[in-house]
Structures are given as structure tokens and as C-alpha cells.
Amino acid sequence: MSLLLRRRRYERTRTLLHDWFAGTTRPYSNGYSGPPGGPPTPGQIGPSGGDSEDTIARSIPSQKAKKIEWGPTVFKAFESAATTFVSLMVLGLAGYGYHRYYKYLVLQKMERAFDPGDPMLELANQGKQTSTSVLIDDEKRWIRRKEQEKIDAILNGKTRGHYHLIIGEKGTGKSSMILDAMAKVNGEGISMFEAHADLEIFRIRLGKALDYEFHEDYIGSLFSIKGPRDTTALLDIERAFNKLEKIALKRRKRVGRPLVLVINSTHLLRDDEDGQDLLELVQQRAEQWAASNLVTLVLNSDDYWVYERLKQYATRMEILPVLDLPKQEAIAALTKYRQTYKQEKPPLKILEQVYDRVGGRLSYLNRVARSPDMLHTCENICQAEKTWFLNKCGILGEAMDDDVMDQQKYASAAMVLAKALVAQEREVGAKVHPEDRYLLPQMPLHKAREIMTRADFIKSYDHNNIFTIDAKAMVRADSVPMQNAFREICSEEGFDDFLEATLDRISAIESLGRTRELVAKDLVGGAEYKIKGRPDRGDGITVRMLSPDS
Incomplete structure (x- = not known):
């Protein structure tokens, strides 16, 4: 109880x-x-x-x-403050944890981008089929070139300590050799993407190649927080390269060889302030990565201006020129193509005629080998090049209007240079060894500018595939069909007179532009004007209007 x-x-x-x-x-x-x-x-x-x-x-x-009447109020205030503090602390810890996880996830995704397999390689493999949908063996499809071994060593990581510029005319097989080298290692440790003139598109393609979203999927944007993406495309590219460095450092410790980043079609960048800033940024990173063996950068370009721009600050850059095939290799390649596509072996005479018309350009040889009539296809290619040249650089003669003078300056300079190359071909053609008689005539870049009397047009000619400038600064026709077009145009009757009349008309228009007219009004019979000279010399003239009777 x-x-x-x-x-x-x-x-x-x-x-x-x-x-x-x-x-x-x-x-x-x-x-x-x-x-x-x-x-x-x-x-x-x-x-x-x-x-x-x-x-x-x-x-x-x-x-x-x-x-103690304030006791309940203080208790409730303390309880509310504690609840708010705990809520903010939990929210802060959750946000910090997400931020750390997001940065970890970004690096993991970028690291997986260099795993075996590459989107560019997969697209290329889809194209390794004939019109009959039969997969072609690599030994039958690709022509083994002497540059292939060096490109293989670059992409598999054996060649280190440099970054590389592959330069040559379009259609010579530069991209094909890069893809072939990637296929041999299944794209492991390699990423490749196409360049573009617009920096935003370049940024997106770089992000796709590296599997990097540039913080565009960051959840902080849901809270209207100004994120890192609110900036320029060039800064985004810099951030992507920073992430790539972290991945390269981690991978070098584990694998022991550098990553490889290939930028294809670098010539598509504009030769303006934005394009030059991007190229400078890429070169700075390439120099650093080459010195530390982190990343090997490979640039593929068709135009000379990229080399000219990079050469100013290059210390670890290596140049790999890719030219047309010589005669014997071109004939062997054409024979292999023809056997693959048409299951026939053409006679040597036909093969030599094809080489005379289109040269050793692999893209032309591949197109000719696919056609039923190879010689007819060669004529079509030459005619297309001639039409392209005339559409870009056709001259108008003495009757041209003064409004088109700027365009005619561009066209006449190209015609003058084409005429000089044809004349050089006629002078030295008989002295060349018969096996090398199809080598295109060429001249130094400074000599070409001297002949044209202009220094600014040659880069545009190179970009438009009319003339080409190689890594040794030698100027020649872009291809054998283009040289054939030069020869045909310059051999037409009256071409020299027509070109001379165009140049005279340009000179006359420029002279009119430099001339100033002095109009004297109300100067009738008996009136006169006195024009005084310099006061210290006391000279001058008098203009008097005489009457008709006198």
C-alpha cells in the first residue's frame, strides 16, 4: 500500500x-x-x-x-532557433555532399570517355562496307602509306613529348590514317572530334568527346544560382582542359602512357580574333601536356595558316606532311580499289591515263575505282575543278564595271599565278625524269606573292582549294585536276590579251579613283582665272576663255 x-x-x-x-x-x-x-x-x-x-x-x-513568465517564450525561441539551425546544417551538408559527388562523377565520366571504343571510330566502322554490304578487310580497304607507321606510334602512346600537326590537301588520307591507327588499339586512351568555326559548337563537340557537360546538369540551377556556365565558350573549353589534366595525371600513374586528343579539321576555325584565341589556348595546353607527358595533342589541318599561326610559339610541335601518292603507289592503290569494288584488274595503260588526269589523290582514285567508266569519271573530275576555279576567279575583261573591281583584283591575281605555274611547267617539264614527270610545278610563297603583287589573297586561295601551300611554304595547284584546269584555261586563244585587258581596266579604275577634277563655271569669252603658285617662288598660271571669233 x-x-x-x-x-x-x-x-x-x-x-x-x-x-x-x-x-x-x-x-x-x-x-x-x-x-x-x-x-x-x-x-x-x-x-x-x-x-x-x-x-x-x-x-x-x-x-x-x-x-519566470518569460520562461515559456525563451524556451520556444530556443526550440525554433535550434530547429532552424539543424535544418540549415542538414541542408548545407546535403548540398556540400552533392557538390563533392558531382565533381567526382564528372571525373568518372570523363575517364570513361577514354575507355576502348570511340564514337568517331564506330562511325568509321559503319562505312567499311561496299555497295553490296560486304565488309571489307582492312588490308584490302586501306592503302599502306609510309606515314601510317608514325601515326600509329603517336596514337598508341609510343611517341611522347611532342604534339603533332598533320597537314596536307583534302583527300590525301589524313583522317583515314588516324582512324586506322585508332582501330588498332580499339580507341583506348584516345578521343577525337571535329573542329568548327563557331566556338559554341566547338565547345559542345569537345564536351561530347570528353563526356563533359560543362555544369549544365548541375542541380544548383534549380535554385536560380548563377552557375559556372554563365560565361564564354572559351572559358568553358579551359575548364574542360582542367578536368582533362586531372584525368591524365591519374591515368599516367595507373597506365604509364599519355592520353591522346585528336582535333580533326582544324582549318575550319576562322582566321580571326576568336579563332586565333582558341588556337592559342589549345597550343598552350599542348605545350604543357607534351612537356609533362600527360596528353598528346594531334591537330589535323588542310590549310597552311594553321601551321603559320602555331609556328610562332611552337617549341615541341612536330609537322607531318601528307601528300599525294607517287605514280607507282597510286597505280597500285587504284588496282587494289578496282579489284575490291569491281573485281577486275584494268590494264596498265588505262591506269596511267587515270593517273595523268587525277594524280595520286586517294579521294579521286577511290571515286574513279567505283565508277563503271574510269576515264569518263576522270574527265568529270577535271571539269568540276575547272568550273570551280572559273566560278571563283573568272575575269571579266576590259568591259567590267568599276563596282566589281575588288573581286576582279582577287580573280586576276589568281589568273596571274596560274599562268606563272603553267609557264614554269612548260619550261622545266622536259628536264624532269620520266617517272616524276607528273610532279606539279611549285614556287616559294614569297615568290608567289611577288608575282601576284598581293600578299593577302594566297590564304584565301588555299582555303578555297585552288592553290595549296605545303609545310615547306611551297605554292602549287591544289591537285592535278586543278593544274589541268590551269593548263586548259591558259592555253585558250586570246587568254593573254584578255588577262592584260582586265589588268589594264583595273589600273584605269584605280587611276580614276586617284584623280581629282577641277570644274570652272561661268568662264565665258574674255574671262580668266589666275592660279597662283608658291609665294616664295612667285610662279603661277592664268586660265583665260577665248571667244569663238578669236
Whole structure:
């Protein structure tokens, strides 16, 4: 029974203390401060003679009840502050954790981009089929060139400490050799993408090649936070290269060889301020990566201006020129192509005639080998090149309007250079060895500018595939069909006179532009004008209008 009374007394005391802290107690008539409903009766505690409820209530002074009226407010404020702090702390930890996880995920995705297999390689493999959908073996499809071994060593990581510029005319097989080298290692440690003149498109293609989203999938954008993407494309490319360095450092410790990044069609960049800034950024990274053996950068270009721009600051750059095939290799390649596509072996006479018309350009040889009539296709190629040249650089003669003078300056300079190359071919053609008689005539770049009397047009000719400038700064026709077009045009009757008349008309228009007319009005019979010379010399002239009778 005493245990039950103790239990009741304990519960009653706890209830009184709780109501007191909560501020819900009120004094009774006998001075007791307790819960509403009045003081308890003596029988509620029991006859044990222990501490009564009146004694417990009197132990709490009434004046203290007035001093703790702020207690509930402080308690609630503390509770709210603690809840807010804990919520912010949890939110901050969650955001920081996500940020760290996102950065880790970015590096993991970029590292997987250099795993075996590459999108460019997969697209190339889809094209290794004939019109009959029969897969061609690599030994039958690709022509083994002497440059292939060096490109293989670059892409498989054996050649280190340099970055490379592969330069040559379009259709010589540069991209094909790169893809062939990638296929031999299944694209492991290699990433390749196509360049573009627009920096935003270049940024997107670089991100696709490296599997990098440039923070565009960052969840912070949901909270309207200004993210890292709110900047220029050039800074995004710099960020991508920073991430690539981290991956390259990690991979070098594990694999021991550098990554390979291939930028194809670098000549598509514009030769303006934006394009030059991008090329400078790429070259700075290439120099650093080559010195530390982190990444081997390979640039593939058709135009000379890329080499001219990179040469200013290059210390670790190596040049790999890719030219047309010589005669014997071209004939062997054409024979292999023809056997693959048409299952026939043409006679040597036909093969030599094809080489006379289109030379050793692999793209032309491949097109000719696919056609039923090879010689007719050669004529079509030569005619297409001639039409392209005339559309770009056709001259108008003496009757041209003065509004087209700028365009005619561009066209006449090209005609003058074409005429010089044809004349050089006629002078030295008989002295060349018969096996090399199809080598195109060429001249140094400075000599070509001297002949044209212009220094700014040659880059545009190179970009438009009319003339080409190789890595040794030698100028020649872009291809054998283009040289054939030069020869045909310059051999036409009256061409020299027509070109001379065009040049004279340009000179006359320029002379008119430099001439100023002095018009004298109201100068009738007997009137005169006096034109004084320099005061110190005292000379001058008098202009007088005579009457018709005199």
C-alpha cells in the first residue's frame, strides 16, 4: 500500500512541476499555487502522514512565479532557433555532399570517355562496307602509306613529348590514317572530334568527346544560382582542359602512357580574333601536356595558316606532311580499289591515263575505282575543278564595271599565278625524269606573292582549294585536276590579251579613283582665272576663255 502511495505522490509532484514551468498554475485561497480546479482534499493523498500537497506547493515561493513568465517564450525561441539551425546544417551538408559527388562523377565520366571504343571510330566502322554490304578487310580497304607507321606510334602512346600537326590537301588520307591507327588499339586512351568555326559548337563537340557537360546538369540551377556556365565558350573549353589534366595525371600513374586528343579539321576555325584565341589556348595546353607527358595533342589541318599561326610559339610541335601518292603507289592503290569494288584488274595503260588526269589523290582514285567508266569519271573530275576555279576567279575583261573591281583584283591575281605555274611547267617539264614527270610545278610563297603583287589573297586561295601551300611554304595547284584546269584555261586563244585587258581596266579604275577634277563655271569669252603658285617662288598660271571669233 505504501508503494502505491509513493507512486501517486511522485506522479502528482511531477504534474505540479510541469504545470508550473508551463505557466498554467494559479494560487489557491490558502496560498497554494497549483493547477486549476482548487487544492486537493486531504484524503486524496492518504493517511500515511507523509508530505502533503499543500507542503509541496508552499515550497515554491509565489514571487518567483512572476519572474519566470518569460520562461515559456525563451524556451520556444530556443526550440525554433535550434530547429532552424539543424535544418540549415542538414541542408548545407546535403548540398556540400552533392557538390563533392558531382565533381567526382564528372571525373568518372570523363575517364570513361577514354575507355576502348570511340564514337568517331564506330562511325568509321559503319562505312567499311561496299555497295553490296560486304565488309571489307582492312588490308584490302586501306592503302599502306609510309606515314601510317608514325601515326600509329603517336596514337598508341609510343611517341611522347611532342604534339603533332598533320597537314596536307583534302583527300590525301589524313583522317583515314588516324582512324586506322585508332582501330588498332580499339580507341583506348584516345578521343577525337571535329573542329568548327563557331566556338559554341566547338565547345559542345569537345564536351561530347570528353563526356563533359560543362555544369549544365548541375542541380544548383534549380535554385536560380548563377552557375559556372554563365560565361564564354572559351572559358568553358579551359575548364574542360582542367578536368582533362586531372584525368591524365591519374591515368599516367595507373597506365604509364599519355592520353591522346585528336582535333580533326582544324582549318575550319576562322582566321580571326576568336579563332586565333582558341588556337592559342589549345597550343598552350599542348605545350604543357607534351612537356609533362600527360596528353598528346594531334591537330589535323588542310590549310597552311594553321601551321603559320602555331609556328610562332611552337617549341615541341612536330609537322607531318601528307601528300599525294607517287605514280607507282597510286597505280597500285587504284588496282587494289578496282579489284575490291569491281573485281577486275584494268590494264596498265588505262591506269596511267587515270593517273595523268587525277594524280595520286586517294579521294579521286577511290571515286574513279567505283565508277563503271574510269576515264569518263576522270574527265568529270577535271571539269568540276575547272568550273570551280572559273566560278571563283573568272575575269571579266576590259568591259567590267568599276563596282566589281575588288573581286576582279582577287580573280586576276589568281589568273596571274596560274599562268606563272603553267609557264614554269612548260619550261622545266622536259628536264624532269620520266617517272616524276607528273610532279606539279611549285614556287616559294614569297615568290608567289611577288608575282601576284598581293600578299593577302594566297590564304584565301588555299582555303578555297585552288592553290595549296605545303609545310615547306611551297605554292602549287591544289591537285592535278586543278593544274589541268590551269593548263586548259591558259592555253585558250586570246587568254593573254584578255588577262592584260582586265589588268589594264583595273589600273584605269584605280587611276580614276586617284584623280581629282577641277570644274570652272561661268568662264565665258574674255574671262580668266589666275592660279597662283608658291609665294616664295612667285610662279603661277592664268586660265583665260577665248571667244569663238578669236
